[in-house]
Amino acid sequence: MESKRQQKFSGVIQKDLAEIFQREGLNILPNIMITVTKVRISPDLAVARIYLSFFNSPNPALSLNTVKLHAGEIRYKLGSRIKDQARIVPQLDFFLDDTSDYVEKMDKIFDKISKEPRQEEKPESEE
Template sequence: MDSNRQKKVSTVFQEELSEIFRKEAKELYPGSLISVSEVKVSPDLSIAKVYISIFPVTNKDLIIKALKLKAPTYRSQLAKTAAKTMRITPELLFYLDNTLDEMERIDRALSGKGDNPIL
């Protein structure tokens, strides 16, 4: 279970990273929408797992790789906004959020339209 501190940090980081990606996506990834689905912060606040949704999914691997390379830059930007409330800014680890794809796959399988070996 997450503590109140973890929840607050997660919420703030999600909002801040969403704003950063909104501004950056226009310039670096035109035609792509990058959204922060969830941020999970470790109990000691040293690591933040950032789950990213990308639309369209055609160049998702390229974008995730670029985000991972720029993680130190994003960390320093977050440090500037959270400097008064946190001594150390967590290390950012980016992951592709596949929940929507999985939901769609399960829905197709249940409706009989997908690759369901049972039907």
């Protein structure tokens, strides 16, 4: 369970990273939209786990690795934005948020189930 302090700091980081990716994301990954879906921060506020979603990316894992290569640059830009709100700039660990893939997979399963003919329940014979 995250403390109020962690939740507030996570929100600040998520907002600022979203703006960084919106403005600078095309320099890192051309023609791919990067969304910061979730930020989890350690209790000491030193490590941030950032979950990203990539729109229009043929290979999200490759896109994630590209972002990881630019982590130092992204952290520097984040630091310039939050310098008045935080003592230290957290280490940024990026992860792929596959929630949308999971939802899509589940939707396909439910569609398949709904298209199958229903089997009528047979009443059990009373003895």
